[in-house]
Amino acid sequence: MNMGIRVQLLAITASVALIILIIGLIRKRKLREEYSIIWLLAGFTLILFSIWRELLDLIAGVIGVYYAPAMLLLVGLFFGALAFLHLTVVISRFADQNRTLAQEMALLKEKLDRLTAGQST
Numbered sequence: 001m002n003m004g005i006r007v008q009l010l011a012i013t014a015s016v017a018l019i020i021l022i023i024g025l026i027r028k029r030k031l032r033e034e035y036s037i038i039w040l041l042a043g044f045t046l047i048l049f050s051i052w053r054e055l056l057d058l059i060a061g062v063i064g065v066y067y068a069p070a071m072l073l074l075v076g077l078f079f080g081a082l083a084f085l086h087l088t089v090v091i092s093r094f095a096d097q098n099r100t101l102a103q104e105m106a107l108l109k110e111k112l113d114r115l116t117a118g119q120s121t
Contacts, residue, residue: 011050019043038086042079049075 025031049056060071
């Protein structure tokens with residue numbers, strides 16, 4: 001078996017393992033479906049490029065990347081940046097919700113303190 005086939009089989013195996021891992025995390029409720037879409041898309045893209053290597057060469061040529069395997073790094077960086085952006089949006093939303101909840105809790109605590117102070121006199 002030549003080296004190219006070995007690398008291709010390793011890439012396919014790693015991509016399938018990634019997808020199985022993501023699906024397992026979803027089933028165990030360790031990863032929510034809405035956050036898994038980017039990872040599943042990345043896994044299926046890697047499988048596509050691993051099986052259809054000519055597509056990788058074609059896209060690399062169109063973009064102007066001279067070494068096609070470097071295109072995989074570019075694709076990985078793209079999906080990583082997309083995942084980081086998505087998680088940053090989620091964290092920002094949670095921070096806003098956390099601040100709102102803290103403010104509401106402070107108002108409720110102040111109201112409760114006034115009510116208990118009024119009953120004790």
